[in-house]
Amino acid sequence: MKTTVVDVSDVKFSRDTEEALMAPSLGSCVAVSAYDAHNRAGGLMIFMLPNAEEMAFTASDEHPFMFADTAIPHFLQAAESYGLEATALTVSVVGGGQMLGQTGRSNVGGRNYTMARQLLARVGITPTHEDVGGRHNRTLRLRIADGGIEVKVAGQSPER
Amino acid sequence: MTTDMSLDAIIDDIDTLEPIPQITTQLIDIAQDPDSALSEAAVLITHDAALTANLLRTVNSAYFGLRRKIESVQEAVVLLGLNTILDVVLLQLTASRLKAAQAGYDLAAGELWRHAAVSAILARKFAERVEAQNINRIFTCTLLKDIGKLVLNQYVYASGEEIQRLVCQDEYCFHDAEREVLGIDHAELGGRIAERWLFTPDMARVIRYHHLPDENLLEDTDLCIVYLSDCVCSMMGIGTGRDGLSYRFSDQVLERLNYGANGLDQLIMEYALMKSEIDGLMASLSLG
Numbered sequence: 001m002k003t004t005v006v007d008v009s010d011v012k013f014s015r016d017t018e019e020a021l022m023a024p025s026l027g028s029c030v031a032v033s034a035y036d037a038h039n040r041a042g043g044l045m046i047f048m049l050p051n052a053e054e055m056a057f058t059a060s061d062e063h064p065f066m067f068a069d070t071a072i073p074h075f076l077q078a079a080e081s082y083g084l085e086a087t088a089l090t091v092s093v094v095g096g097g098q099m100l101g102q103t104g105r106s107n108v109g110g111r112n113y114t115m116a117r118q119l120l121a122r123v124g125i126t127p128t129h130e131d132v133g134g135r136h137n138r139t140l141r142l143r144i145a146d147g148g149i150e151v152k153v154a155g156q157s158p159e160r
Numbered sequence: 161m162t163t164d165m166s167l168d169a170i171i172d173d174i175d176t177l178e179p180i181p182q183i184t185t186q187l188i189d190i191a192q193d194p195d196s197a198l199s200e201a202a203v204l205i206t207h208d209a210a211l212t213a214n215l216l217r218t219v220n221s222a223y224f225g226l227r228r229k230i231e232s233v234q235e236a237v238v239l240l241g242l243n244t245i246l247d248v249v250l251l252q253l254t255a256s257r258l259k260a261a262q263a264g265y266d267l268a269a270g271e272l273w274r275h276a277a278v279s280a281i282l283a284r285k286f287a288e289r290v291e292a293q294n295i296n297r298i299f300t301c302t303l304l305k306d307i308g309k310l311v312l313n314q315y316v317y318a319s320g321e322e323i324q325r326l327v328c329q330d331e332y333c334f335h336d337a338e339r340e341v342l343g344i345d346h347a348e349l350g351g352r353i354a355e356r357w358l359f360t361p362d363m364a365r366v367i368r369y370h371h372l373p374d375e376n377l378l379e380d381t382d383l384c385i386v387y388l389s390d391c392v393c394s395m396m397g398i399g400t401g402r403d404g405l406s407y408r409f410s411d412q413v414l415e416r417l418n419y420g421a422n423g424l425d426q427l428i429m430e431y432a433l434m435k436s437e438i439d440g441l442m443a444s445l446s447l448g
């Protein structure tokens with residue numbers, strides 16, 4: 001199986017059933033995957049920060065996948081354009097880890113996750129798989145053949 | 161094996177570590193000396209044929225976008241500035257020592273070096289932003305901060321479960337768990353290696369304290385920059401192993417460097433906007 005790496009602040013889609021999309025070594029960043037079992041196609045997107053508006057970030061056109069508030073709507077829209085059926089989507093949310101002592105505003109990982117949940121809920125999506133928080137770096141793989149998710153935590157053997 | 165016995169063995173291992181090429185130390189000294197002449201560094205580099213070849217290949221890559229081909233070290237220094245040339249050469253020199261896989265830390269080949277290199281490039285950018293005084297020293301210290309992992313790797317491998325238990329169940333920072341189980345952590349060990357390799361006491365100190373074990377250390381701006389670069393790289397998952405995010409984050413460092421309430425978001429955003437440039441430089445380094 002061929003593995004295609006998705007970079008942070010970026011997105012990839014695939015309908016190649018021989019392929020897996022991978023988000024390597026997620027720390028506080030959050031990866032959101034979407035899979036349409038009917039069409040056997042999926043996408044994976046990784047954002048870095050919760051809120052562009054709050055940061056008065058003006059280059060969202062250039063960097064739509066940097067902040068959750070622009071990244072999630074863009075991702076869902078791109079998924080639809082790619083041919084994923086909105087009603088058939090299986091969505092996963094992975095990452096959002098934090099260091100000891102990262103609380104409140106400095107808890108970027110936690111805030112990333114909360115923002116992702118809220119934005120997905122707003123369009124009626126509840127993730128079917130979540131692996132978030134803690135002090136782990138996670139690597140996520142989405143298999144296009146069957147939508148299977150594999151999460152590997154550094155220093156441990158892979159799960160599922 | 162008792163902790164004392166393993167500690168003695170670990171300290172003895174510093175001597176079995178293949179020393180960093182001598183030219184590295186000489187170039188580090190030049191980088192930190194404001195009075196050093198451009199020609200001095202150029203002459204040193206020119207004497208090393210392999211280093212020169214690597215340097216010329218890198219500066220002639222698309223990343224540097226120069227209109228004509230550079231054919232000598234002298235010319236490279238004049239066109240790109242001594243700091244840039246020293247950065248490139250030091251990144252390439254450390255690659256040979258830091259590129260091996262470190263199974264104890266669950267780091268694949270190249271990952272330890274990638275973490276070192278990207279955090280060093282990032283540290284230079286942050287240092288320039290806060291107008292720090294010893295920017296070259298900050299760069300070098302960041303590049304070498306985890307050198308202790310080279311020696312501690314096999315011990316961390318052997319005691320992996322015990323360390324992992326302290327980290328996962330008892331909320332230990334990874335370096336605290338190393339010290340608890342092995343009697344020393346990779347940062348302290350790195351400080352000792354720096355002393356053995358005759359780096360300046362200031363460099364040894366920054367390497368020794370790069371995980372900021374004590375709040376009194378906040379006074380040291382250079383150290384704060386090295387520390388923050390390390391934190392950002394870990395949060396971004398750049399060359400992170402099993403220790404990953406298992407360190408303590410200090411909000412006070414952000415205040416110390418005059419980042420406001422949104423400090424960490426700001427810092428990560430700065431990294432994000434520099435990312436393609438950093439990736440470009442990294443790609444130009446590994447052409448060979």
Ligand SMILES: [Fe+2]
Pocket residue numbers: 305306346347370371
């Ligand atoms: Fe470290």
